[in-house]
Amino acid sequence: xxxxxxxxxxxxxxxxxxxxxxxxxxxxxxxxxxxxxxxxxxxxxxxxxxxxxxxxxxxxxxxxxxxxxxxxxxxxxxxxxxxxxxxxxxxxxxxxxxxxxxxxxxxxxxxxxxxxxxxxxxxxxxxxxxxxxxxxxxxxxxxxxxxxxxxxxxxxxxxxxxxxxxxxxxxxxxxxxxxxxxxxxx
Numbered sequence: 001x002x003x004x005x006x007x008x009x010x011x012x013x014x015x016x017x018x019x020x021x022x023x024x025x026x027x028x029x030x031x032x033x034x035x036x037x038x039x040x041x042x043x044x045x046x047x048x049x050x051x052x053x054x055x056x057x058x059x060x061x062x063x064x065x066x067x068x069x070x071x072x073x074x075x076x077x078x079x080x081x082x083x084x085x086x087x088x089x090x091x092x093x094x095x096x097x098x099x100x101x102x103x104x105x106x107x108x109x110x111x112x113x114x115x116x117x118x119x120x121x122x123x124x125x126x127x128x129x130x131x132x133x134x135x136x137x138x139x140x141x142x143x144x145x146x147x148x149x150x151x152x153x154x155x156x157x158x159x160x161x162x163x164x165x166x167x168x169x170x171x172x173x174x175x176x177x178x179x180x181x182x183x184x185x186x
Contacts, residue, residue: 027062031154033181037076040175048080048091056179058154060101070114072097074179082126089126093173095119097139111144112156120162122173137162137174145183154181 037054039045056074063069077092099116117138124131143156162174 027185029058029060029062029068029152029183029185031058031060031152031181031183032056033058033154033179035177035179037074037177038175040172043083044091044171044173046083047089048078052076052078054177054179056181058181058183066103068101068103068112068114070099070101070116072099072116072118082128085127087127089124092121092123094121095137096121099139101141103145108147109144110147112142114141115139116141118160118162120173122164131166133164133166135162135164143179150185152183152185154183155179 034053034055036051038050038052039048054074054076056072058070058072060068060070073094073096075092075094077090079088079090081087082089095118097116097118099114101112101114104111104113115138117136120135120137122131122133122135137160139158139160141156141158143154145152145154156179158177158179160174160177162172164171164173
C-alpha cells in the first residue's frame with residue numbers, strides 16, 4: 001500500500017507541475033520492468049537462494065539535453081526456508097529511490113550512468129517472529145536505452161549499498177541487481 005501511495009504522489013506532483021506550466025519543454029518518461037536482485041549477505045543467499053525476481057517502475061524528468069532526475073521503486077518478495085529449522089520464511093523489500101542520471105551518446109542508442117539514494121522498507125516474517133525495519137541506502141547504476149520513436153528498451157546493472165541494524169546485528173541486504181524494461185517518453 002505504501003508503494004502505491006508513493007507512486008500516486010509522484011505522478012500527481014508531475015501532472016500538477018506540467019499543467020501549471022512550471023516545467024516548460026520538459027520530457028518525461030515512465031519505464032515498467034523487472035529483473036533479478038541478489039543479496040550480499042551470505043545467510044540470506046542460503047535461505048532465499050540467488051537470482052530472485054523484482055518488478056520495477058521508474059519515472060524520470062529530463063533536465064536539459066542529457067541529465068535526468070528520476071524516482072524508482074520496485075517490489076521484491078521472496079520465500080525461502082530457514083537454515084536450521086526447515087520452516088517457511090518470507091522477505092519483502094520495497095524501496096523509494098531518487099537520483100540523477102546522465103544520458104550519453106546521441107541517436108537511438110544511449111548509454112547512461114546514475115547515482116542516488118533510497119528509503120528501503122524491509123519486512124521478514126517466519127515462525128520466529130516478524131521484522132519490520134526501514135533504512136536509508138545508496139546506489140549506482142549503469143545501463144543503456146535503445147529508442148524506437150517514443151518507446152525504448154532499457155537495460156541496466158545496479159549496485160545497492162543497504163545495511164540494516166536488526167537486533168543489534170548489522171545485516172547487508174545490498175548487492176547487484178539487473179533490470180530490463182519497456183519505457184515511453186512524452
